[in-house]
Amino acid sequence: MNAPSDILKKTALHALHAELGAKMVPFAGYDMPVQYPLGVMKEHVHTRTKAGLFDVSHMGQARLTAAEGDAAVLFETLVPGGISSLAEGRIRYTQFTNDQGGILDDLMATRFGDTLWLVVNAACKDADFAHISAKLSGRATLEIEDRALLALQGPSAEAVLAALMPACRDLVFMQAVWTEWEASAVLISRCGYTGEDGYEISIANDRAEALAKALLAHDDVEPIGLGARDSLRLEAGLCLYGHDIDTDTTPVEADLMWSVPKRRRAAADFPGASIVNAQLADGMEKQRVGIVPEGRAPAREGTQIQDSHGTPIGTVTSGGFGPTLGGPLAMGYVTPIHAAVGSQIQLIVRGKAMPARIAAMPFVPQNYKKG
Amino acid sequence: MSKKFTKDHEWISLDGDVATVGITDYAQSQLGDVVFVEVPEVGKQVSQGDDAAVVESVKAASEVYAPVSGEVVEGNGELEGNPALVNEDADNSGWFFKMKLADTGELDGLMDEAAYAEYVKELG
Numbered sequence A: 001m002n003a004p005s006d007i008l009k010k011t012a013l014h015a016l017h018a019e020l021g022a023k024m025v026p027f028a029g030y031d032m033p034v035q036y037p038l039g040v041m042k043e044h045v046h047t048r049t050k051a052g053l054f055d056v057s058h059m060g061q062a063r064l065t066a067a068e069g070d071a072a073v074l075f076e077t078l079v080p081g082g083i084s085s086l087a088e089g090r091i092r093y094t095q096f097t098n099d100q101g102g103i104l105d106d107l108m109a110t111r112f113g114d115t116l117w118l119v120v121n122a123a124c125k126d127a128d129f130a131h132i133s134a135k136l137s138g139r140a141t142l143e144i145e146d147r148a149l150l151a152l153q154g155p156s157a158e159a160v161l162a163a164l165m166p167a168c169r170d171l172v173f174m175q176a177v178w179t180e181w182e183a184s185a186v187l188i189s190r191c192g193y194t195g196e197d198g199y200e201i202s203i204a205n206d207r208a209e210a211l212a213k214a215l216l217a218h219d220d221v222e223p224i225g226l227g228a229r230d231s232l233r234l235e236a237g238l239c240l241y242g243h244d245i246d247t248d249t250t251p252v253e254a255d256l257m258w259s260v261p262k263r264r265r266a267a268a269d270f271p272g273a274s275i276v277n278a279q280l281a282d283g284m285e286k287q288r289v290g291i292v293p294e295g296r297a298p299a300r301e302g303t304q305i306q307d308s309h310g311t312p313i314g315t316v317t318s319g320g321f322g323p324t325l326g327g328p329l330a331m332g333y334v335t336p337i338h339a340a341v342g343s344q345i346q347l348i349v350r351g352k353a354m355p356a357r358i359a360a361m362p363f364v365p366q367n368y369k370k371g
Numbered sequence B: 001m002s003k004k005f006t007k008d009h010e011w012i013s014l015d016g017d018v019a020t021v022g023i024t025d026y027a028q029s030q031l032g033d034v035v036f037v038e039v040p041e042v043g044k045q046v047s048q049g050d051d052a053a054v055v056e057s058v059k060a061a062s063e064v065y066a067p068v069s070g071e072v073v074e075g076n077g078e079l080e081g082n083p084a085l086v087n088e089d090a091d092n093s094g095w096f097f098k099m100k101l102a103d104t105g106e107l108d109g110l111m112d113e114a115a116y117a118e119y120v121k122e123l124g
Helices: A014-019 A040-049 A071-075 A122-135 A157-162 A166-170 A205-216 A226-235 A262-267 A273-282 B025-031 B104-109 B113-123
Strands: A023-027 A030-035 A051-055 A060-066 A091-097 A103-112 A115-120 A140-144 A147-153 A176-181 A184-189 A198-204 A221-223 A287-293 A304-307 A312-322 A327-334 A344-349 A352-359 B010-015 B018-023 B034-038 B051-057 B061-065 B070-075 B097-101
Touching: A014 A030, A014 A205, A030 A226, A040 A051, A040 A221, A040 A226, A051 A205, A060 A071, A060 A122, A071 A103, A071 A115, A103 A122, A115 A122, A122 A140, A147 A157, A147 A205, A157 A166, A157 A198, A166 A176, A198 A205, A205 A221, A226 A312, A226 A327, A262 A273, A287 A312, A287 A344, A327 A352, B010 B104, B018 B025, B097 B104
Parallel strands: A051 A221
Antiparallel strands: A023 A030, A051 A147, A060 A115, A060 A140, A091 A103, A103 A115, A147 A198, A176 A184, A184 A198, A287 A327, A287 A352, A304 A312, A304 A344, A312 A327, A344 A352, B010 B018, B018 B097, B034 B051, B051 B061, B070 B097
């Protein structure tokens, strides 16, 4: 349920969104822009062809410091990712898992010395921070960083940001550095959630609007809302927490085992490791897949998936229209025997069976700047 | 006849005994970019307020309701290949379907243009 708008939280860019003519919606307890006057379709295409500026300040940022030694080693007791092996200034995508292997949230962790910088989802941040503090009580300190977070995504992102923060040029995908902009400390991370090259920029709340305006002053930059953020991440095949992954899905089922290195699987020392390893050995009941409907009708979250004989085999968890793909697309969970790319399935949309195929993800090529 | 309007933002325009139905310009502006439209089959009987068509934006699917009761006599085939026509020209060429009315008296319960304009204004 969405909170009434009068008790919704506001990011440091709230006034700017209004000034830019955004249509606001409640999202994870915040009053956030879903689209600007450009509209979802054009905002999406603009991000893929030039650069889009997103306010992601609702996400949680925190710094983890161990009482003794390396915070990354301690943090591995909470997540299945390879964190202790992170080199200085490198970023890793991972998940908090529970004892059943279910995903509590997904997140980014960056190493600076013996500390970790964490970025977690807005809707989960309070629970995540409580979870970390409880599990690592007495052994580590978690400092919640109340800062703004801006994402600049798209092929023009490097050129645009380099004019303000030249250090951004030296980064490759999944690398971060602390630098300064107009005497303010900023953390630039070369990552994002659109499938494009780009950055997330963490800055003090009272400097966020000035930075956003400086970026928007560039001809190639348009503000982008949550609507296009969703269609961009869906085309990139990236999971949305609470929809494509949750406590009922494991990293195996969610097809996220690329983020769990062999060392962690062998050590089996993260929450739910026995279940994850059992699924790897014996198989699981469901698997996340990409889906492309053959017609034009989008299949939305909750749509039933059937095999070609009409037997239910799963459910769509995210679905809509891909402006760059030029047609409908979806992701969902099916029984593994139907998960092969190219498998014929059908989607039950408004009571009618619509033919579709299992498709490889990402749906559109990624455009990351690899090292 | 001049257009009549529903609270769900459909318009209906009667010509003889056949009426054309679409969604208002306000409705299309609220939906955003339309990416898919499903129009009813010819011969379908609808009662006032029934689901009659579907319009989908990038973000979500919405129902289009029958403003009055009757029989569908034509769907706008143009929208299948060019759903964006709803955004470009909601009031005219972006029409959804035509219907033969069961009871023209049902039109009297709908808003006229001035009343609809006032209604939209109150929605903010």
